[in-house]
Amino acid sequence: MSEINVIPPRSGTAFRLPRGSYLTVIDTEGEQVSDLVAFNALDNREAISSGRSLDYASKLQLSTDDLIYSNRSNVMLRIVKETFEIIYKDDHPHRGCFGNLEAALAPFGIGSDQIPVAFNCFMNVVIQPETSAFTVQPPTSRSGDFIRFRAEMDLIIGLTACSALQSNNFAFKPIGYRID
């Protein structure tokens, strides 16, 4: 099994993920959110689209076997396994996460204006159906919980250990990831 890479608390990274490979995002200590964005490695104007992904799935919560689409309606990632309930809330990369993604993606020629709405791994968003108001609650993920994705095209991935206080139950922890 390949090694687990560690993203230190309140930071981010970016890397290539070839088509057919698997990315496992791991909440190593529990209650830690990770923001994920993805770009076509051959044309970074193509990026993940929360709008299309949620619309095609007809739900706000994506889970095992669901697909993450690009702004050109191509499948970029497939969720092959997840050990808990996740929400792909329509959220932007949060405060510090945006700057961390910006710095990590710059060497790939991806500018800040291109950073799309992120896929929020392990984020716990509760929606009040009457008012549509939502709140970000402490994550329910525990140490070792993970989401495993399959790359459906050659990708550049941006990934963070989220630095929003409320999203992480007011403690900042690392995020692990593995590529195989």
Added chain:
Amino acid sequence: MSEINVIPPRSGTAFRLPRGSYLTVIDTEGEQVSDLVAFNALDNREAISSGRSLDYASKLQLSTDDLIYSNRSNVMLRIVKETFEIIYKDDHPHRGCFGNLEAALAPFGIGSDQIPVAFNCFMNVVIQPETSAFTVQPPTSRSGDFIRFRAEMDLIIGLTACSALQSNNFAFKPIGYRID
């Protein structure tokens, strides 16, 4: 009062909207959805962001006095009045709407990859809180219902009379708009 422009059924348009002016989108016949996108007229890499707008408002349904933010967190539009309940669902410009926006925005130098998640005027989205599944129901808007926006920067607006069957209760009608 300025004239009402008409967007014919299943089509779209684009136009400049100077800062400080008002745009009123009118459902002239009732039960007709309109997709709205907006770009900074001076730098079209800046566009409306559903993620930021919903996150800053902490709700999925925007209404009077709510703000629509850009991907740079600047206020682009302010909702100054709306005559019914609206939802800014995290939806992409739907099927035919995307092509209509693409054609309307091309003369402004805006390419298809730049078209963001749209603001869905008059769309009626019902979310099941238990499963997060959502369905698009017939609009509840009636003839003459409107949403009035104030431009908070110089904008290019793309606007459609939506051509998704289910979003419009299986009938295609025009959309009116007025600038003052």
